[in-house]
Amino acid sequence: SSSAIILGLESSCDETAAALVATDRRILAQRIAGQEEAHRPFGGVVPEIAARAHVEVLAPLISQVMNEAGMQLDQVDAIAATAGPGLIGGVMVGLVTGKALSLATGKPLIAINHLEGHALSPRLVEPELGFPYLLLLASGGHCQLLAVDGVGCYRRLATTIDDAAGEAFDKVAKILGLGFPGGPAVERAARQGDSRAVAFPRPLVGSGEPHFSFAGLKSAVLRAAEAGAHGREDLAASFQQAVVDCLIDRTRLALEAMPEATALVVAGGVASNQAIRTALGALADAQGLPFIAPPGWLCTDNAAMIAWAGAERFGLGLMGEADVAARARWPL
Ligand code: KG4
Ligand code: ZN
Numbered sequence: 001s002s003s004a005i006i007l008g009l010e011s012s013c014d015e016t017a018a019a020l021v022a023t024d025r026r027i028l029a030q031r032i033a034g035q036e037e038a039h040r041p042f043g044g045v046v047p048e049i050a051a052r053a054h055v056e057v058l059a060p061l062i063s064q065v066m067n068e069a070g071m072q073l074d075q076v077d078a079i080a081a082t083a084g085p086g087l088i089g090g091v092m093v094g095l096v097t098g099k100a101l102s103l104a105t106g107k108p109l110i111a112i113n114h115l116e117g118h119a120l121s122p123r124l125v126e127p128e129l130g131f132p133y134l135l136l137l138a139s140g141g142h143c144q145l146l147a148v149d150g151v152g153c154y155r156r157l158a159t160t161i162d163d164a165a166g167e168a169f170d171k172v173a174k175i176l177g178l179g180f181p182g183g184p185a186v187e188r189a190a191r192q193g194d195s196r197a198v199a200f201p202r203p204l205v206g207s208g209e210p211h212f213s214f215a216g217l218k219s220a221v222l223r224a225a226e227a228g229a230h231g232r233e234d235l236a237a238s239f240q241q242a243v244v245d246c247l248i249d250r251t252r253l254a255l256e257a258m259p260e261a262t263a264l265v266v267a268g269g270v271a272s273n274q275a276i277r278t279a280l281g282a283l284a285d286a287q288g289l290p291f292i293a294p295p296g297w298l299c300t301d302n303a304a305m306i307a308w309a310g311a312e313r314f315g316l317g318l319m320g321e322a323d324v325a326a327r328a329r330w331p332l
Pocket of ligand 2: 114118139140268269300301
């Protein structure tokens, strides 16, 4: 076929991943190696442990996806690697590997912003999704509302002034002794609890201010947990409901600021939360917009979204500089 094939590499946090994706949206192969066991004793991601694990597993993962697709490295058309933002040691592992493969094969390297990977990922599985759309990007490191006007054209309408939404889930999981990673654990506990049990604050809700804030909510959960009057299921459910209300209120405000949006889209690890998906779907419905939520495996960190961002850029000739440096911070 005439479609191009992109090898994607992701190593910016605690997931090592490789994937082969074609510009016609076929996912030829993908592998993800999580590091949860290595970080669990510390209750969070330890950057040095993460970087070492990426070094150990990335090359074998690449061999596995090549074998699974029955391809040789010189048959790929480009290599897309996350160049930031993220934990710098891990980002360097994936980016340097991508550069080495690019030099060895003579195929171009496309440096991808991890946030762009999340932002464009819904288009990998939803061919109908065109521009512009409003994206709620909620992960462990970010909580943003982005106007996605095209490939490489992003306007940030809102961000968090303190914690990211996923970070709040992770910290609350720690407070409640629910373990790591926190998001799925809080969601499971919340299913057994009463979301009206505790009236937690909804920071900034109802204000004309576009941004997010979760630090005060997290502190309120800490105080309630220490007071000991409620079980952790009720605390988890009440916390999750407060997050839902914050996300919905801010997203509604952003939709008002972006009347040209053709869809409401959610991405990032927090987008795998069912309560959040349901509430966003209802908001989109009320506004007469389609709601697009990628499947859970595409919401959390993966290499298919990096390969796809590479495919979008490859198709448009927007490949950028090959000689880029790894960046811990890199706003979209
Ligand atoms: O996008 P992602 O895999 O990595 C980052 O780029 O940060 O997101 C991970 C974050 C973590 O904070 C995790 O607790 C959160 O997403 N998360 C969830 C759920 N699954 C993952 N938060 C709430 N509910 C979930 N089901
Ligand atoms: Zn991510």
